[in-house]
Amino acid sequence: MCLLVKELRDKLENGILSRIYNARLNSSAYNRVPNTTNIGFEYIEGELILLNLDDLGICASSGSACTSGSLDPSHVLKAMGVPFTALHGSIRFSLSRYTTEDEINYTIEKMPEVVNKLTALSPFQKELKELRERKGIV
Amino acid sequence: MTDKKLIYLDNNATTKVDEKVLEVMLPYFSQYYGNPSSIYEFGGKNQRAIKEARETIKDFFGARSAKEIFFTASGSESANMAIRGILNADKSKNHLITTKVEHACVLNLYKQLEKEGYNVTYIGVNSDGELNTEELYAAVNEKTALVSCMYANNETGIIFPVEEIAQKVKSINKDTKVYVDAVQAAGKIKLDVQNTDIDMMGISGHKFHAPKGIGSLYVKSSVLLSPLVIGGHQENGKRAGTENVPFSKRIKR
Secondary structure, three states, X not given: OHHXXXXXXXXXXXXXXXXXXXXXXXXXXXXXXXXXXXXXXXXXXXXXXXXXHHHOOEEOEOOOHHHHOOOOOOHHHHHOOOOHHHHOOEEEEEOOOOXXXXXXXXXXXXXXXXXXXXXXXXXXXXXXXXXXXXXXXX | OOOOOOEXXXXXXXXXXXHHHHHHHOHHHHOOOOOXXXXXXXXXXXXXXXXXXXXXXXXXXXXXXXXXXXXXXXXHHHHHHHHHHHHHHOOOXXXXXXXXXXXXXXXXXXXXXXXXXXXXXXXXXXXXXXEOHHHHHHHXXXXXXXXXXXXXXXXXXXXXXXXHHHHHHHHHOOOOEEEEEXXXXXXXXXXXOOOOXXXXXXXXXXXXXXOOOOEEEEEOOOOOOOOOEOOOOOHHHOEOOOOXXXXXXXXXX
């Protein structure tokens, strides 16, 4: 059961990281529970990603911000020293044994649309251009 | 309004109740609703239902005895019962250690304890979210009453080496107690407390397909804990209040 959840989690993680240039895995530690991934999207707002995902029927979380009712970034990611540029755009996806491959495929398909739309609106275009250049994307 | 698509990828927040879990719980609301403390069979049989549930949870924790298992209402209550329970049972030590990345239910309790005069050391993590364990061991001293460390982090999923931490902490100060918040580990990785030095471990049912409103706390039989809720004799005098029979029945399928 856990293997399947882990496979789907890894598929989602790899799918997002390979399709979105301003996505970064916040922890690549090997020793993780099989259902969780936390990904930072640089230079955009996590809450906006969540609202856009909600419109598509996808429920995810930006860590502790939603429960604390404040706009403070996650104390966990702060303690890890996640750069400021990704701290506010970090999203946690957590799967369960009910998660299906179709759901993961749909999420992988929609994430670039959502992120690219928000990235285009980001006030940090100069930094984004530098990021693309660093990654060899023209 | 048409039914919106629902892709639920927030299972560290809460989970869907397993249909089979619900099925087993339902009769205890309107059919077998007796008070487990009542003398007659209609109530008494619910005492047995709780006993069976406690055995199931004992196995789930990998605990030695069902006497080490207490039902609570949530992961937050488990943490409060464990941490306050230890401090109230022995007031001779005033130093506590926890991590900077604990869940709010533990972190905010420690902030409160600081206001009440306790000294708290918060241990950091590296850029991958892994705990600086050497920093933790260096912080343990003769005044350290308790170390609490989560098993898996709710935001990153990182697993902390809690068994090793408990063992090492005890080797530095055998009287220091160790509480593990296993809310995000339960149902995802196998728990096996009995051959470890972990003194207490808390879990919450709704994180792994049981309903909201039920949790559990493991307390090693050698550990003395003061009760948080005083009243009746329920839960061996450690947590007063009429037992939540249907929920206890199905914290774990």
